[in-house]
Structure formats: structure tokens, C-alpha cells
Amino acid sequence: MQINNTTEFRPKIVAFCCNWCSYAGADLAGNNRLSYPADIKIIRVPCSCRVNPTFILRAFQRGADGVILCGCHPGDCHYTSGNYYTRRRMTLLFSMMNYLGIEKERTRVEWVSAAEGAKFAAVMQDFAQTVAALGESKRLEDLRCKQ
Amino acid sequence: MQRIGVFVCWCGSNIAATVDVQRVADAVRSEPGVVFSVDYQYMCSQAGQSMIVDAVKEHQLTGLVICSCSPRMHESTFRKTAQLAGINPYMVEIANIREQCSWVHKDIFIGTQKAITLAKAAIAKVNLNTPLTSGESKVTKRALVIGGGIAGIQSALDIADAGFPVDLVEKEATIGGKMAQLDKTFPTLDCAACILTPKMVDVAQHENIRIISHAQVEEVGGFVGNFHVKIRKKARFVDESICTGCGLCTEKCPQKKVPNAFNLNMDHHRAIYIPFAQAVPKVAIIDPDYCSMLKNGKCGVCAKVCSVGAIDYQQKDEIIEEDYGAIVTATGYNPISLEKYDEYAYSLSKDVITSLEFERLTNAAGPTQGHLIRPSDGKQPHTIVFVQCVGSRCAANAEKGKEYCSKICCMYTAKHAMLVRDKYPDTEVYVFYIDVRTPGKSFDEFYRRAVEEYGVHYIKGMVGKVIPEGNTLKVQASDLLMNKQLHIDADLVVLAAAIEPDRSARPLATMLTASMDTNDFFTEAHPKLRPVESPTAGIFLSGTCQGPKDIPETVSQASAAAAKVIGLLCKNTLKGNPCVAVSDEMMCNGCSSCANVCPYGAITYESKEFRMPDRTTRMRRVAKVNPAVCQGCGCCTVACPSGAMDLDGFKNQQIMAEVDAICK
Numbered sequence: 001m002q003i004n005n006t007t008e009f010r011p012k013i014v015a016f017c018c019n020w021c022s023y024a025g026a027d028l029a030g031n032n033r034l035s036y037p038a039d040i041k042i043i044r045v046p047c048s049c050r051v052n053p054t055f056i057l058r059a060f061q062r063g064a065d066g067v068i069l070c071g072c073h074p075g076d077c078h079y080t081s082g083n084y085y086t087r088r089r090m091t092l093l094f095s096m097m098n099y100l101g102i103e104k105e106r107t108r109v110e111w112v113s114a115a116e117g118a119k120f121a122a123v124m125q126d127f128a129q130t131v132a133a134l135g136e137s138k139r140l141e142d143l144r145c146k147q
Numbered sequence: 148m149q150r151i152g153v154f155v156c157w158c159g160s161n162i163a164a165t166v167d168v169q170r171v172a173d174a175v176r177s178e179p180g181v182v183f184s185v186d187y188q189y190m191c192s193q194a195g196q197s198m199i200v201d202a203v204k205e206h207q208l209t210g211l212v213i214c215s216c217s218p219r220m221h222e223s224t225f226r227k228t229a230q231l232a233g234i235n236p237y238m239v240e241i242a243n244i245r246e247q248c249s250w251v252h253k254d255i256f257i258g259t260q261k262a263i264t265l266a267k268a269a270i271a272k273v274n275l276n277t278p279l280t281s282g283e284s285k286v287t288k289r290a291l292v293i294g295g296g297i298a299g300i301q302s303a304l305d306i307a308d309a310g311f312p313v314d315l316v317e318k319e320a321t322i323g324g325k326m327a328q329l330d331k332t333f334p335t336l337d338c339a340a341c342i343l344t345p346k347m348v349d350v351a352q353h354e355n356i357r358i359i360s361h362a363q364v365e366e367v368g369g370f371v372g373n374f375h376v377k378i379r380k381k382a383r384f385v386d387e388s389i390c391t392g393c394g395l396c397t398e399k400c401p402q403k404k405v406p407n408a409f410n411l412n413m414d415h416h417r418a419i420y421i422p423f424a425q426a427v428p429k430v431a432i433i434d435p436d437y438c439s440m441l442k443n444g445k446c447g448v449c450a451k452v453c454s455v456g457a458i459d460y461q462q463k464d465e466i467i468e469e470d471y472g473a474i475v476t477a478t479g480y481n482p483i484s485l486e487k488y489d490e491y492a493y494s495l496s497k498d499v500i501t502s503l504e505f506e507r508l509t510n511a512a513g514p515t516q517g518h519l520i521r522p523s524d525g526k527q528p529h530t531i532v533f534v535q536c537v538g539s540r541c542a543a544n545a546e547k548g549k550e551y552c553s554k555i556c557c558m559y560t561a562k563h564a565m566l567v568r569d570k571y572p573d574t575e576v577y578v579f580y581i582d583v584r585t586p587g588k589s590f591d592e593f594y595r596r597a598v599e600e601y602g603v604h605y606i607k608g609m610v611g612k613v614i615p616e617g618n619t620l621k622v623q624a625s626d627l628l629m630n631k632q633l634h635i636d637a638d639l640v641v642l643a644a645a646i647e648p649d650r651s652a653r654p655l656a657t658m659l660t661a662s663m664d665t666n667d668f669f670t671e672a673h674p675k676l677r678p679v680e681s682p683t684a685g686i687f688l689s690g691t692c693q694g695p696k697d698i699p700e701t702v703s704q705a706s707a708a709a710a711k712v713i714g715l716l717c718k719n720t721l722k723g724n725p726c727v728a729v730s731d732e733m734m735c736n737g738c739s740s741c742a743n744v745c746p747y748g749a750i751t752y753e754s755k756e757f758r759m760p761d762r763t764t765r766m767r768r769v770a771k772v773n774p775a776v777c778q779g780c781g782c783c784t785v786a787c788p789s790g791a792m793d794l795d796g797f798k799n800q801q802i803m804a805e806v807d808a809i810c811k
Contacts, residue, residue, distance in 0.1 A: 012810055020662065020682060027217045030246030038257040041264055041809040042247055044218070046726065046797055049744075050781030058803055062810035078660050078683065079780035080746040089785065114682070115664040121251070 011065035011131045013040045015124070016055070018048045020078035021113045022070030028117030036124035039132075040068075047071070048109075049082035053093040056107065057100075060140040066106045066131035070120070073111040083111070101139035105130050149274050152183040152208040153266060154199055156190035156215035158245055163188075165249040165258040171214060174263045180274045182206050191221050196228045203232035210238045210273040214266050216245040219673075235278030237725060237796060242269040264809055271804035279725035279795055282774045286372040287472040288716050291316065293364055293655065294477035296324020297698060298690025298705040300346050302475045305709030307355035311716045314469060315350065316378055317360045318651060321426035323347055324479055328409065328503065330510040330517075332698055333562040334593035340425060340512065347427040358428060359467060363651070367474070367658040370778060371685030372721045374471045382462040384433040384441065385419075390457040392429035396449035397421055405437045407514070411504050413522060414514035419449045419458075424512065431457075473712040474659065476669060476681075477689040477705065478652045482644035483538045487547045491534065491642055496615040497523040499640045502556070505563055509570075519571065521639055524618070528638030531567060532622050533560050533578040534610045538645035540581060549645045549666060554695035556643035557584045561597040563641065568601040577604045577635060579624055587697065606633070613640050652692055661686045669693050679708040687711050726796030727777040728784060730770040733757075734791035737768030741783035741792050749776035750783065 017023040023044050029036065045051055048071025056067045069090060071083040090109045097104045108127055112120045155172045157163035168186040176184050183206045189195050190213060202208060211234070213225050218241040226236035244262040252258040288311055292303045295317030303315045315322065326332075327347075329339035350356050359380055366377035400417035407416045409423055418437040421429060433441065433449070440446040440460055450458040482503050485493040493499045498521050500508070511517035521528050535556055541548030557580070564576045583605070585591040597603045607627045614621040622635040648667045656663045661681040662670045669688045672680040679688050687708040690701040715721075730741070732755060742750040751773065754766050770792070772783075781794040793799055 014806060014809055023217075024219060024682070027219055027243075027246040030217070030250040033250055035251050035253065038248075038252045038254075038261045041261065041268070042243070043268070043802065043805050043809070045781070045802065046794070047780040047782065049785060050794065050797060050802075052785045052799065052802075055799075055802055055806055059806045059810055062807050064806075064810045072662070075657060076662060078662070079778060079782065080657075080660055081744075082746070082780045082782050085744060085782055085785070113665070114662055114670055 009132060009135060011039050011128065011136075012063060013066040013068065013128060013131055014059045014064050015040050015042045016045050016048065016051045016067070016069045017042050018071045018078070018083075019044055019046050021072035021076065022048075022120065024114035025070070025112040025116050025120040028114065029121045032117050034117055034121035036121045037128040039128050040124050047077065047079050047082040048086040049079070051086065053089060056093065057140065060102055060106075060137060061142045063141050065134070065137045066127060068108045068110060068124075068127050070110050070112045070123075073113055076113065102137060103134050106134060106137060149180045149210045149276075150182045150206060150208050151180040151210040151212060151270060151273055152199070152202050152206060153181055153185075153212045153214065153270065154190050154195075154202075155184070155186040155266070156195070156213065157186065157188045158216060159188065162215070162245050162249040165252060165255055166244055166262045167255060167259040170259050171244070171262045171266055175266050175270060178267055178270045180210070181270060183208065190215050191224055196224075196231075199225070199228050200232040203229075203234060209234060210240075210276055212240050212242060212266060212269045212273055214242040214244045214262065214269070217241075217243050217247070235280075237279040238273065238276050240269040240273045240276065242266045267811070268805040268808040271808040272801045275798065275801045275804055277795075281722040281725040283720040284372055284723050284775050286716060286718050286721055287374075287470045288312070289314070289469070289471050290473045290475065290712050290716060291374070291376055291469070291471040292475045292477060292689075294324070294479055294690070294692070295319075295322030295358070295360070296477060296479045296690065297326040297343060297346075298479065298692075298701045299324070299475070299477035300350055301702050301705035302477060302689045302709045302712070303356050304346065304349060304353065305706050306712050306716075307353045309713045311355065311713065313356045314471070315356055315358050316362050316364060317358065318363050319422065320361045320383065320430075320432045321422045321428070322350060322358060322360065323425075323427065325503075326698060327423065327425070328506060328510075330506045330513075331562060331566060333558045334587070334589045336562070344425040347425065351427045360428060361432065362467070364655060364658065365466075369470075372472050372715070374474055374685065376469055376471055376474070378467040378469070380465040380467055382464050383430070384435070384438075384458065384460055384462045385431045386457045386459050386462070387428060387430050389455050390430040391455060392421060392431070393454075394421055394431070395452050395454070396431055396458070399448050399452045401446065401448060402437050402439060405434055410507050410514045413504065413507060473685050473687060473715050475687045475689050475708050475712060476652070476655065476659070476661070476692050478649045478655060478692040480646040480691040480695070481649055483549070483647050485537070485642065485644055488537060488642070490612050491537065491610065491640065492613040492615050492620065493642060496613075496620060497521075498528075498615075498620060498638065499613060499642065501642050501644045502559055502563065503644075505641045509563070509566060519567065526638075527571065528574065530575045530635065530637045531577070531639045531641065532610070532620075532635055532637040533564060533576070533641045533643065535560055535578065535580045535643045536609075536645075537642040549647065551666060551695065552584065553643075553645045554584075555646070555697045558587070558590055558593070558697065560643050561594045561603075564603040565597045565601050568603060575604070577606060577637075579606050579608055579610050581607070581609065587699070646691065646695055648692055659683060659686050679704055679711055685715065723775060724779055726779040726794065727774045728772045728779065728781065728792055728794050730772055731791045731793070732769040734789050735769040736789055736791075737770065738788065740786045740788055741770055744782045744786045746780070746782070747776050747778055749773045749778075
């Protein structure tokens with residue numbers, strides 16, 4: 001196979017998806033063959049509240065250009081209240097993103113239910129576009145991590 | 148160091164068409180820990196699985212990465228395979244290269260690149276996996292059925308027949324639900340009461356079933372096999388254990404102007420009443436909003452006439468607490484409110500009615516003893532217009548109505564039209580439809596009979612407006628096939644209102660942590676393969692709370708749900724989820740941050756003696772997780788300020804390893 005040598009910028013995006021809603025929503029997008037950019041790589045977590053803010057900072061440190069966190073709609077959390085904690089934690093973290101030198105738009109929290117395959121694809125399209133427009137994120141990147 | 152085997156599945160052409168599977172298998176071979184990698188057509192097949200077992204034995208593998216479909220699909224399959232091969236089932240990780248790769252990316256180069264990254268992330272995770280064993284929990288051999296319509300009745304009967312005790316909770320004063328209100332049922336035209344009421348009696352007489360009527364679920368705790376439920380049984384002001392249902396009180400009560408909800412407020416009953424003749428339990432109930440004794444302490448007629456002394460004005464709500472192993476939701480449906488449908492003049496004219504009201508009008512036990520008359524003047528209608536899809540199949544962005552098809556309207560409208568033509572052959576009957584959908588057994592034959600034998604006028608097109616003018620209803624409609632406007636002077640207009648889940652379903656779903664779709668129907672664990680289970684373990688779905696369906700479908704789903712419940716209750720113990728939180732007591736400082744965020748109260752504290760470097764001992768308060776109660780959300784791991792709390796199966800290190808692999 002030939003390697004495609006285009007100079008087009010492909011962002012690296014980490015998507016944390018909760019097992020019960022958003023990961024299932026992503027599966028539904030797949031079932032319905034709803035395309036979204038391949039730059040999105042999904043990490044499955046049991047609940048959005050499992051995502052420690054350090055995971056997000058770690059991603060930026062290791063060269064991610066955007067991080068999106070998806071969970072069940074408020075009130076629908078499989079664990080009753082997990083996404084409420086997510087909402088508060090991320091509001092706090094994101095409010096400090098600009099201070100860290102990372103554009104706030106590189107981070108996002110979205111609520112995607114298991115029935116919202118179309119929404120998942122649309123959100124990912126939009127997020128990937130936003131991140132691609134911002135270009136590479138270098139502020140936190142730790143060069144020691146690069147081989 | 149782990150010895151990892153990577154197995155890349157083609158899934159026929161599902162994956163192989165957009166991902167170069169061989170390249171994936173080659174690319175991961177040099178990853179740390181990987182000692183073996185291979186691709187195969189169908190990993191989940193018998194041959195694929197034995198290939199995994201053989202590879203484990205041949206290469207002494209300690210961890211497996213399966214690059215295949217979603218873990219929601221086959222994770223449990225491959226965990227069993229791992230167990231078969233003699234390694235811990237939790238040493239398996241799935242890289243989802245179908246739903247989240249090959250099916251959404253068209254370009255083979257991009258798809259392959261992503262699949263490699265996903266596989267590398269899974270490998271990075273497996274490198275840090277540790278064997279986990281699940282704890283066991285006992286199963287409470289008792290089921291709760293929420294909703295006493297035909298769905299709940301059937302589920303309760305089937306579970307009870309298998310020998311397990313069942314509690315059937317119903318929010319109304321009697322079980323029976325919507326089916327009890329119907330007149331005849333399609334496509335056989337047997338009367339609903341004749342087939343339903345014997346079942347209701349069966350429920351009442353079954354030794355394993357307890358009916359908790361006029362009650363609502365207030366609180367649900369616990370997990371599969373061990374739910375703890377609080378039920379509020381509302382005061383009915385009549386002692387259920389004494390009342391014989393003789394009905395004398397319901398004749399003597401002086402308050403006669405209480406709208407009869409069972410007849411959809413088309414007539415009245417007394418303040419003390421029995422919902423209908425065949426009610427189960429057949430016990431009177433007092434409406435506290437109308438009873439003058441309860442409102443201002445004057446009257447007491449019912450207490451005087453009751454020969455057994457069952458009336459109890461002081462009765463209070465009762466809280467019933469019980470443990471259950473499984474819960475069936477059968478909360479049913481309601482027709483939508485037609486407030487926003489003024490073009491059909493529903494709120495302007497009494498002679499514009501819903502189909503459910505029509506059922507009561509033609510029912511021999513209804514407000515008119517089955518005589519079809521106009522609600523406004525009591526005259527027999529000569530021209531009846533039925534309008535289908537009122538609020539069903541609306542555009543997604545429409546300001547009112549539902550996007551889905553309500554499924555039952557085509558058939559019951561055909562039934563109504565047929566019944567009218569049968570009873571009153573001189574009546575002209577028009578049915579306006581978008582499409583006629585009759586996919587059930589003997590359904591299309593039934594519909595064709597309405598058209599061909601009974602001469603019902605079926606017109607493709609929608610009614611634009613209904614204008615009440617004097618005694619008639621001017622119906623403006625379009626005939627799409629003839630391409631012309633129609634003006635019909637109707638005496639009665641019947642609207643086939645869309646059906647929606649009962650309002651009690653949403654708060655119930657929140658209590659059960661069962662997921663719902665955007666229309667408030669319960670979602671099933673898998674739309675095709677697990678249609679009667681909720682994704683939340685131990686919750687089963689029965690009837691229209693899962694989606695619109697007719698009676699035969701409801702009954703079959705109810706029995707299917709019952710079969711699943713029986714399968715669960717037959718087990719003595721259940722294997723729990725081993726992915727639970729664990730606290731490192733050396734790092735824990737006992738601050739309670741974790742216990743404060745735990746939704747299950749799974750974290751307790753204990754004082755423990757620790758040896759200090761200077762050889763003295765010190766007592767310290769440390770967190771302790773109860774693995775039987777912990778559900779593994781991981782909220783505490785983030786709340787913990789000292790980093791003592793971690794989640795097995797999704798450890799901080801593991802997730803960070805995945806992040807690193809993706810960002811490389």
C-alpha cells in the first residue's frame with residue numbers, strides 16, 4: 001500500500017466515551033454507517049466521571065490536538081449522578097485551559113445518548129473541524145515523550 | 148512482562164473491506180509485549196475461537212487483544228474463550244475496529260491507520276491488565292412487575308407460574324390498563340373484556356402474585372439480583388382486606404358529579420366508586436378531591452351503609468419495602484394530548500373525539516351502553532370521518548407530534564369503521580390516511596374486508612381543517628389520488644391520536660438507571676438480539692413502554708421478559724462485576740471525599756493500625772470499598788485527592804497508557 005503523502009494537517013483527537021450512552025451512540029453511528037473523521041479515537045470509560053482531568057492534560061502533553069468527553073444526558077447517567085460531577089469538574093478545568101495556553105475550543109463536553117448515533121457523528125464532525133482549524137497544539141507537548 | 152496475542156477479525160467483509168487486516172496484524176507485531184498476531188475471517192466463530200485457544204497454549208499467552216466488533220457485542224464471547232484457554236477473562240481487551248472504524252471510514256488507508264492505532268491502544272492497556280475475579284452475590288427470588296396492564300399481567304402470570312413470588316404494582320385502583328377500556332380487538336373482533344378479565348382473575352387468585360394497586364414506586368436501590376424497592380401504596384380510604392366489593396356505597400354516596408376517568412370523563416361516578424364492574428381488586432375507592440367527608444368532615448354516608456365496616460377515613464399512605472431479584476417495567480402508553488391540534492377542533496366541539504373515547508362509546512359497558520351517539524346532543528351520527536396519524540409520523544423538526552408511527556392506529560381504525568358499518572349500515576364512513584400499514588398476521592385481510600365487504604371509504608390524504616358549524620362538522624380534506632379538495636359534512640370526527648409512553652416512565656427510568664430514547668421509550672440492550680432487556684442488568688421491558696405495539700406483540704414480549712426473569716431467578720448466585728474501585732490504604736488519608744461522591748454508599752471507613760518508620764504503631768482511618776455494592780463508575784477515583792482510589796479494569800495507568808498510544 002502506498003503512503004498518502006499529503007501535507008494536510010490531521011489533528012489527533014482523543015474522545016472519552018462512557019460505556020452506557022456515548023460509546024453505544026458511537027456504535028449506533030457505526031451501525032448506521034454515519035461517517036465522521038478518523039482523527040477521532042475513542043477510549044471507553046465506564047462513566048464520564050471516571051475521566052480524571054489529568055487524563056486530559058496528559059493527552060495534550062503527549063501531543064493531542066483536542067480532547068472531547070462524552071457522557072449520558074444529565075439525569076440519565078447509568079450511575080445516577082456521575083455526569084453531574086463530570087460537568088462540574090470539566091467546567092472548572094476548561095475555565096483554566098486558556099491560562100495553560102491551550103485554546104478552550106480544543107476541549108469539549110457533549111451529552112450523547114445510546115440512541116443518538118446521528119448526533120454522535122455530527123458532534124465529532126464539528127469538533128474535528130474546530131480542532132483542525134486551530135491547528136497543532138504544541139503548548140503542553142512534552143518533547144521527551146517523542147521518540 | 149505480558150505475552151500478548153493479537154487477533155484481527157475480518158468480520159467477513161465488514162471490516163476487511165475498509166481495513167487492511169493483514170497490515171494491522173503485521174504492524175502490531177513489534178509492539179511491546181506482543182508475541183503473536185494473526186488475522187482470520189470470523190474470530191467469533193467456533194474455528195476462530197479454537198484458533199485463539201490453540202494460540203494461547205502454543206505461545207503461552209497471558210493477554211489477548213481482539214480487533215473486532217464493539218465490545219458491547221462480543222466482549223463476553225471472547226472472555227469466555229479466554230477462560231476456556233485457561234487465562235483470566237479480564238486479560239482480554241477489544242479494539243473496536245468495526246463500529247468505530249471500518250463502518251464509519253470509507254478510505255482504506257485512513258481506516259487501516261486508525262485500526263492500527265486502536266489496536267496499539269488496546270495492547271498498551273492489556274500490558275497493564277491484572278487478573279480479576281468477580282465476587283458473588285445472592286439472588287433474591289422475587290420479581291417486581293411495574294404496571295398492571297396486559298403486559299404486566301402476562302409477565303406476572305408467567306413468572307408466578309414458574310414458582311417465583313411476584314409483586315404487581317399498579318398506579319390505578321385496578322389492574323387491566325388500556326386493554327380493559329377497549330371494546331373489540333383486531334383482527335378477530337373478540338371483545339377485549341372477554342379475553343382480559345379471566346386473566347385479571349387469574350392474577351388475583353394466583354398464590355404467588357400480590358397486587359399492590361393504587362401505588363407507585365418511590366425509590367429503587369441495589370443492583371441485579373438484589374434490588375431494594377420502596378413502594379408508596381396510596382390511601383384509598385377503604386380497607387382492602389375487608390371490602391367485599393358489593394357496591395352499595397357507590398350507589399348511596401350523595402356526591403354524583405365526579406368525572407369518570409375510566410370512561411375518559413364522558414360520564415360521572417360517585418365520590419366512592421369501583422372503577423368498573425370487573426375491577427381487580429374489586430374494592431371501592433374514595434376520591435379525596437370530591438368526598439365531602441374527607442374535605443370538610445360532613446357526610447359519612449358510605450361508612451353508614453357499609454355492612455362490613457370497611458370505610459376508613461383516617462387511612463394513610465403506606466410504604467412497602469421489599470427486596471427483588473428482577474424488575475419488569477410495563478408502564479404502557481397514553482394517547483397524546485390533542486391541545487395543540489385545534490385544526491381538528493378537538494377542544495372546540497364535543498363531537499370531535501379520540502379513538503380511545505370512541506372505544507368507550509361503542510363499548511357495551513361504556514357511558515352509552517354501546518349505543519354510538521354524538522356526545523353533544525345524543526343523536527345517532529350518519530356521517531363519520533376518521534382521521535389517521537394525528538400526531539404520528541411528523542417531521543423531525545415539526546413543533547408538535549411524534550416522529551414515529553404509532554403502529555396500532557391503522558388497524559383499530561379499520562376495526563372502528565367496520566364495527567360502525569356492521570351495527571349501523573346506513574352510516575357513511577370515511578377514513579383519511581397517509582399510508583395503511585397492516586403487516587401483522589391476518590391484518591391485511593382484515594383491512595381489505597373493511598374496504599371491500601363493509602364499503603368503508605378509504606381516502607388517501609390528510610384532513611386540513613374541521614370547522615364546527617351548527618350541528619355539523621365541516622371537514623376540509625384533500626384526496627391525493629384524485630387530486631381534488633373534499634368538503635364533507637360530518638356528524639362525528641374520530642382522531643387516531645399518536646401514542647406516547649406514560650408520564651410515569653421517565654421518573655421510573657431515572658430511579659432504575661435504565662436508559663430511554665428521545666421519545667421516552669425504554670431502550671433495549673440490543674435492538675435485535677436482546678429486545679426485552681434493558682442495558683441495565685436485572686431490568687426487563689414488557690409492552691408499549693419499549694415502543695408502540697399491539698396486543699399480540701405485547702403479550703409475546705411480556706412472556707419473553709418473563710422467561711428472562713425466570714432464567715435470572717433460577718440462579719442462586721450471580722457473578723458480580725469485578726471492575727470495582729479499590730483503595731490503596733497506604734495512600735489513603737481518610738478524608739471522605741470518595742464516600743461523598745459515591746452514589747451507592749459502597750465506601751465505608753475503618754480504623755487500621757499502621758507501623759511507622761520509627762517502629763511505633765499508629766491508628767489511621769482508611770477507606771474500604773464494598774465490592775458487592777460498588778458498581779464501578781469510578782467517580783471516587785477522580786474525587787480522591789491523594790490518588791489512593793483506583794478502578795480495577797480501568798486503572799489510571801491503563802487509561803493513560805491508552806491516551807499515550809493514541810497520541811503517539
